[in-house]
Amino acid sequence: MRRYIARWGIAAVLGVVGGVALSAQAGPTDLPKVDAASADRGRTVWVAQCIDCHGSQARGTDKGPNLVRSVLVLHDRYGSELEPFLKKGHETQSGTPSASFTHDQVVDLANFLRQRIDDTLRGSPIFVVQNILTGDATRGAAYFNGAGGCASCHSPTGDFAGIAGRMSPVDIQQRMIFPSLGGRGRGRGRGRGAGPATTAATPEVTVAVTPPGGATVSGALVQMDDFTVTLRNASGDLQTFRRTPDMRVVKTDPLQAHHDLLDRITDQDMHDLVAYLETLK
Ligand code: HEC
Ligand code: HEC
Known part of the structure; x- marks a missing residue:
């Protein structure tokens, strides 16, 4: 826990000096x-x-x-x-x-x-701290491996091994609901290289664009609205496309499951999941 605070503390200090550079790594726990x-x-x-x-x-x-x-x-x-x-x-x-x-x-x-x-x-009742450890770890494990669909992306022996030692229950709960992607499209290009959080392995939002009759181009999503879509391609160059009705645009957000979490998950599921993750010392 102390290491965790120290890490965000440093990020906060640098954040003032470095302006936007660290915004991508500042997490919701900070x-x-x-x-x-x-x-x-x-x-x-x-x-x-x-x-x-x-x-x-x-x-x-x-x-x-x-x-x-x-x-x-x-x-x-x-x-x-x-x-x-x-x-x-x-x-x-x-x-x-x-x-x-x-x-x-x-x-x-x-x-x-x-x-x-x-x-x-x-x-929100799920954020009342004293409620956080009232869950049932067995039910949480069942939800994790079953209805919650968490096991399709996370593993208690892989990325979540020892998670309880790295984060407090409150942090686990917050990051479950508001996880952060270090290298999200918007942060790239501005803060790159300035912060230690952006690594090649960071999952990011990607987009695949197929113009009518053309080949599909994909890359990290930089910006998208009704009119244009901009991506950063594999060679690191920005490419902007003007959207037309017959253009195929497929966005893949590795955090989509989390964006949907607040709507879908019940307070009980949330408490059970935190109780379960707390057993992964
Ligand atoms: C479609 C894939 C996917 C699914 C399904 C999914 N997650 Fe995640 N989860 C992610 C990604 C990606 C991150 C961001 C972590 C990172 O950047 O490495 C994340 C982050 C987290 C974190 C924060 C971990 C950290 O180290 O900060 C928690 C806790 C978490 N997920 C719990 C869950 C739980 C519980 C479920 C099931 C209800 C779930 N996730 C379902 C992909 C998924
Ligand atoms: C006429 C309606 C309208 C007004 C006025 C408006 N917005 Fe928006 N805003 C939108 C729409 C629609 C979107 C989604 C599309 C986009 O990103 O432009 C949006 C998106 C945003 C986003 C991005 C959200 C995201 O996650 O990408 C932010 C931040 C935002 N608005 C802030 C503001 C602020 C601050 C103001 C006032 C200064 C404001 N908006 C005024 C309609 C509006």
């Missing part, structure tokens, strides 16, 4: 502290520019996604992800270009969003 005054200022910007589409609690509307579950927002540290995202250009309610937001405004928005995430975690 939750940035919310500055309440900044979050209040952020709320004002939110109401003026974002609330119509993302909702009052940032949990989304039919016009914009839930940002409390957004990987970009979860990885954000004081604007490290949000700032480049808004600089690229994003819709706003007033029509003000999002690229014109000041750094302080972005930090305020980041604090406001982090506060929404913290509220969501606090409000």
Whole structure:
């Protein structure tokens, strides 16, 4: 546990010096502290520019996604992800270009969003610490190997051997729900080489693009929306495709199972799984 804290502690210090470089490795266990005054200022910007589409609690509307579950927002540290995202250009309610937001405004928005995430975690019964070790390890093992489908990607004698020695129960639970991919598309190219977390073995979101009548090109997903898709191909070059209706685009997210976890898993399953993983000393 101490080693774990030390690791994130160093990441946090470097994060300030190195700006965005470490955002990809900052995990959800390293939750940035919310500055309440900044979050209040952020709320004002939110109401003026974002609330119509993302909702009052940032949990989304039919016009914009839930940002409390957004990987970009979860990885954000004081604007490290949000700032480049808004600089690229994003819709706003007033029509003000999002690229014109000041750094302080972005930090305020980041604090406001982090506060929404913290509220969501606090409000959820699965995050009540004293509940965490009330699970049944035998049922957890059955769920892991059966209905939960965890065994198709994880193994108690492989990647999860000794996991209980590496992480506290709270960390296990949080990372189960908000796991992080070190080398996600958005972080690449900016922070590469700066942090020790990005290794060749890190799983990443990939995309395969097949233009009509053309050959399939695949690589790490960098950016995708309704109009274009950008990937980094095997030789490390960026390739952007303009999307057309007859173009086939297949995205593969190694964490898809986790994005679905919050919707599917019951509190009891969660407690049972943590109790089971706690036996893997
Ligand atoms: C007109 C509706 C609209 C407004 C206004 C709007 N958004 Fe969005 N936002 C969307 C939609 C749709 C998406 C998903 C597509 C995309 O990424 O552009 C999105 C995506 C995002 C994402 C990326 C989520 C992810 O995981 O990729 C962030 C962060 C975000 N918005 C923040 C903001 C902030 C901050 C504001 C206010 C400054 C704002 N948005 C204003 C509609 C909106
Ligand atoms: C489709 C594959 C897949 C499935 C299914 C899956 N996981 Fe994962 N899981 C991953 C990946 C990929 C990571 C990211 C770990 C990494 O970057 O090495 C991860 C991370 C985790 C972590 C954090 C580990 C760490 O070292 O930070 C936990 C805990 C976890 N998963 C538990 C589960 C449980 C419990 C289930 C079943 C309910 C499950 N996973 C199902 C692929 C999967």
